[in-house]
Amino acid sequence: xxxxxxxxxxxxxxxxxxxxxxxxxxxxxxxxxxxxxxxxxxxxxxxxxxxxxxxxxxxxxxxxxxxxxxxxxxxxxxxxxxxxxxxxxxxxxxxxxxxxxxxxxxxxxxxxxxxxxxxxxxxxxxxxxxxxxxxxxxxxxxxxxxxxxxxxxxxxxxxxxxxxxxxxxxxxxxxxxxxxxxxxxxxxxxxxxxxxxxxxxxxxxxxxxxxxxxxxxxxxxxxxxxxxxxxxxxxxxxxxxxxxxxxxxxxxxxxxxxxxxxxxxxxxxxxxxxxxxxxxxxxxxxxxx
Ligand code: KIV
Numbered sequence: 145x146x147x148x149x150x151x152x153x154x155x156x157x158x159x160x161x162x163x164x165x166x167x168x169x170x171x172x173x174x175x176x177x178x179x180x181x182x183x184x185x186x187x188x189x190x191x192x193x194x195x196x197x198x199x200x201x202x203x204x205x206x207x208x209x210x211x212x213x214x215x216x217x218x219x220x221x222x223x224x225x226x227x228x229x230x231x232x233x234x235x236x237x238x239x240x241x242x243x244x245x246x247x248x249x250x251x252x253x254x255x256x257x258x259x260x261x262x263x264x265x266x267x268x269x270x271x272x273x274x275x276x277x278x279x280x281x282x283x284x285x286x287x288x289x290x291x292x293x294x295x296x297x298x299x300x301x302x303x304x305x306x307x308x309x310x311x312x313x314x315x316x317x318x319x320x321x322x323x324x325x326x327x328x329x330x331x332x333x334x335x336x337x338x339x340x341x342x343x344x345x346x347x348x349x350x351x352x353x354x355x356x357x358x359x360x361x362x363x364x365x366x367x368x369x370x371x372x373x374x375x376x377x378x379x380x381x382x383x384x385x386x387x388x389x390x391x392x393x394x395x396x397x398x399x400x401x402x403x404x405x406x407x408x409x410x411x412x413x414x415x416x417x418x419x420x421x422x423x424x425x426x427x428x429x430x431x432x433x
Contacts (some may be wrong), residue, residue: 242271
């Protein structure tokens with residue numbers, strides 16, 4: 145199956161078609177999202193919070209990103225895979241940034257990388273793009289910079305901050321990003337940026353005027369019962385579904401109702417002569433064999 149390319153994502157903007165992106169961290173979820181028709185899967189460093197249980201994305205390493213990017217790449221047949229450059233993997237030098245971005249493509253199987261940063265990162269982005277690495281930018285709320293920007297707060301509300309975000313967006317477009325994530329900024333600012341830029345904007349908490357949207361999959365699926373920020377719409381409540389299924393499983397194990405006959409192998413000596421085919425374990429751990 146043909147993969148969605150960065151050029152196809154860009155064409156969507158010209159055609160007025162919205163881009164649909166969601167985060168994914170493993171092969172099983174990637175396969176479901178891919179088959180459901182998402183355009184791009186983001187292996188976000190948000191995995192540090194939703195998968196690893198940290199309170200920020202800062203502890204995520206290159207090795208974590210490679211591990212999860214490889215898993216997502218195995219599950220994605222059609223969707224474009226974007227991998228985040230984690231904190232500390234691109235800030236120290238352009239050489240290190242190039243080396244790490246290349247690893248996400250060559251070892252991880254990603255089709256592009258994403259990095260957080262405004263106009264100060266334009267030279268790094270230029271270097272990556274020259275090396276043949278497609279880069280998605282990310283401005284507005286940048287979770288890797290929470291210690292310098294005051295936490296997970298909406299950005300660009302004052303005129304001065306909004307002007308800085310406009311300068312960042314222009315600089316990144318000129319540096320060669322193929323698309324730009326706008327996180328947690330006012331809708332009016334996102335509309336201005338989307339109209340001003342020729343590259344697609346992909347919003348998260350940035351309103352409806354962006355050229356596409358991205359959500360953390362655990363948020364859209366309602367996996368975390370006690371976490372629902374304003375910009376998130378929960379399309380289902382997997383927390384409840386999973387919890388109920390697990391309670392039922394425990395109940396059936398404890399009462400002896402699981403496993404029943406249909407989930408049980410029998411010794412060949414006890415299988416009747418009419419059952420000619422040997423029983424097979426058709427799969428283990430969800431993977432067909
Ligand atoms: O890491 C992530 O999941 C992200 C999205 C929130 C855009 O960067």
